[in-house]
Structures are given as structure tokens and as C-alpha cells.
Amino acid sequence: MSRRVLVLAHTGREESLKAAWEACALLHGSGMIPVMQDSEQADMERFFGHLAQPVEILNDHVELQDVELVMVLGGDGTILRAAELVREVDVPLLGVNLGHVGFLAESERADLALTVEWIASRDYTVEERMTIDIQVWVRGQRIWHTWALNEAAIEKADRERMLEVVTEVDERPLTSFGCDGIVVATPTGSTAYAFSAGGPVVWPEVEALVIVPISAHALFAKPLVVSPRSRLAVEILTRTDAQGVLWCDGRRSVDLPPGARVEVTKSTTPVRLARTHQTPFSARLVRKFELPIHGWRGPAPKTSQVTTGPVPIVRTLRTLPPLQAPEGVTGAAPDAFPTDPPTAK
Numbered sequence: 001m002s003r004r005v006l007v008l009a010h011t012g013r014e015e016s017l018k019a020a021w022e023a024c025a026l027l028h029g030s031g032m033i034p035v036m037q038d039s040e041q042a043d044m045e046r047f048f049g050h051l052a053q054p055v056e057i058l059n060d061h062v063e064l065q066d067v068e069l070v071m072v073l074g075g076d077g078t079i080l081r082a083a084e085l086v087r088e089v090d091v092p093l094l095g096v097n098l099g100h101v102g103f104l105a106e107s108e109r110a111d112l113a114l115t116v117e118w119i120a121s122r123d124y125t126v127e128e129r130m131t132i133d134i135q136v137w138v139r140g141q142r143i144w145h146t147w148a149l150n151e152a153a154i155e156k157a158d159r160e161r162m163l164e165v166v167t168e169v170d171e172r173p174l175t176s177f178g179c180d181g182i183v184v185a186t187p188t189g190s191t192a193y194a195f196s197a198g199g200p201v202v203w204p205e206v207e208a209l210v211i212v213p214i215s216a217h218a219l220f221a222k223p224l225v226v227s228p229r230s231r232l233a234v235e236i237l238t239r240t241d242a243q244g245v246l247w248c249d250g251r252r253s254v255d256l257p258p259g260a261r262v263e264v265t266k267s268t269t270p271v272r273l274a275r276t277h278q279t280p281f282s283a284r285l286v287r288k289f290e291l292p293i294h295g296w297r298g299p300a301p302k303t304s305q306v307t308t309g310p311v312p313i314v315r316t317l318r319t320l321p322p323l324q325a326p327e328g329v330t331g332a333a334p335d336a337f338p339t340d341p342p343t344a345k
Contacts (some may be wrong), residue, residue, distance in 0.1 A: 002032075004067050005033070005069050005119060006064070006067045007023050007024055008036075008082045009040060009078070024053055036055050036058065041057060070082055071115075072093055072096065075101075076099065076103060076104045080249045086271075092126045094115070094119070115276060125275050126273070129273055130207055131149050131266075132147065132184065138259065138261070144246075147269070150249050151249065152248050153248075155244065156243075157243035162179060169226055170231055179215055179218075183199065183214065184209060187210075189210075204281060208225050209266070210225055230265075234261075236256050241258055
């Protein structure tokens, strides 16, 4: 049976077009069938002319559920766009970073040929990343329902006005304050917008929800990490007429009038990411952020058996006998160590 790999790229950039052309050629040379969206395939042909290797068109020649894997060429924004496409069909994403940080990407542009080899040999694993479910309510009516892999970001709509909000955890109010916004993020999104706003870095295997205020005018407005089973809500207060806007993964948005309520819970549908090598998350942090690690000595070497030496014997000092007066001298024996020096006469 033929194996098909969907190639997604930011075809508005020349570097992405070249990487997509190379990826299609490598996939075809490895015995797999590259698949592209119609618009991106048309961009490729406008740039390169007629493609030498055959490319199937998604939804014309093949359906998305028949694709084994999606190779995403670009930065985190391109991967988030791909996640919108494949989340409901259970197809894993494998990102090749063409951007700057590219935290969601698994490999770099220079490793493209090696990445295709890993795909051809099925030398990859698939991990599930938690997503969040977002609902927006206005005057008791649900006006919007969506999801996010990284975060739901509530921001002020007007630059000159703060947003007045109140936060809620598990149907209990927590605190209210004025701010520029609030980010509710997943562990995957903890290294994105939430990180820039001063939130904590959460390891991907930790299931949690992160709440990070943006430029809050309050004493108790610190980042919070709560259970993935918690129900979070942020309400836009009506004591001012400041408007808000909700952005999900920086791609989908809706306006938030005063009185709007945003509810966030863990979603039951994750996003699946393909991993070609099991790099620890700490090593990914060091590489992506270029963290200084000079002087690190590593853990102590492990030994099979730890023994102790002989127990030392503690000896007590023998008490010295009292001094005896010299022969021929009478009177009491002088102190062994007189405390005061003799007085000169």
C-alpha cells in the first residue's frame, strides 16, 4: 500500500518554497507519495514551473484521513495552522523549523534529508499534546466556541484603556484587577505568549493550565498553575466601557464587550506531534533559547557498592598526676599552670 505524506509550507516565502520542493523530491525518492494542498501546489508550479515528481492534491486525489503524516515546513505559526487542519482526523504533525525559535518543530532545515529518512523507516514516535476548549458567553448566550493548542489570550481592544477583569477558578471568584490582558495557556503554550508575559515554563508531560496576567495593576496578580480538571473563567467587568478581544493561538479572534465571559477547560481532543528522537525537554530549552551551561559538571558517577572505612577508636587523655614539691621544699604543691605571671620586684 502506498504511503502518503502531506507537505504543508508557508509558500509565500521563497525559502519555504525551496524546502517544500526538496521535501517532495526526497519523499518521492524514498518510495512515498507527497501530497499538497491545491493552492500551495499552484504556488510551487508558479515558482519552479512543472514539477518533475508527481504530487497528489489533497481532497482531489486523496482524503486527509488517508495521509500517514503531515510534514510542516515553517515556524510555530505554520505548525499551528497545520494543527487546525489535522486535529479532528488523528494525523500526527512533524515540524521542520524554518523560523526563528520553532519550539514545536522537531528538526531543522539542514536536517531535511535525514528527517525524510526517519519518516521512510518509520523511526519516529507520536506524543499527544493537551489542548484547551474555549467558550465565550454574552448575556447568557454562547456566542463563540473554539479550541487552542498554545493559549487563549484576552487583550484590551483600546490602547488607551485598561481592561477591568475578574478571574475565576472552579466557579469561585479569585481576584479582580485592571490589566492589559490575561493569557490562559497549556504546557505547550507556556513557552509562547505566556512565557513572554512572565509565566512559568511547564514541561509538556505535565498536565496543567497556566494563568498569566499581562501588565496587571494589582498586588495579587501573579502567574498561577492549576489542575487540568479545573474550570477557568475570565469576566470583562462592566464598571468601565473598555472593550476586549480574545485571540486563540494568534489565529482566531472574537470581540469581547463589557460583561463578556470567557470559559476555559481542558479539551478531550489532543494534537499529535511526531518525534524523531527523544530529546529531553531541558535540552530543547537550552538549544532554542541558547541558555548558558558552561561549567556544568554533570551528576556524580554511580558506583555499584558504597562501603565505609573502619570505625575509628577514640582514646581519652590520661589524667596527669599532681605536681610534687622538689625534695627539701616544704609547703603546698604549686599549681601546675599558674594563671598569673610572677610580679617583678
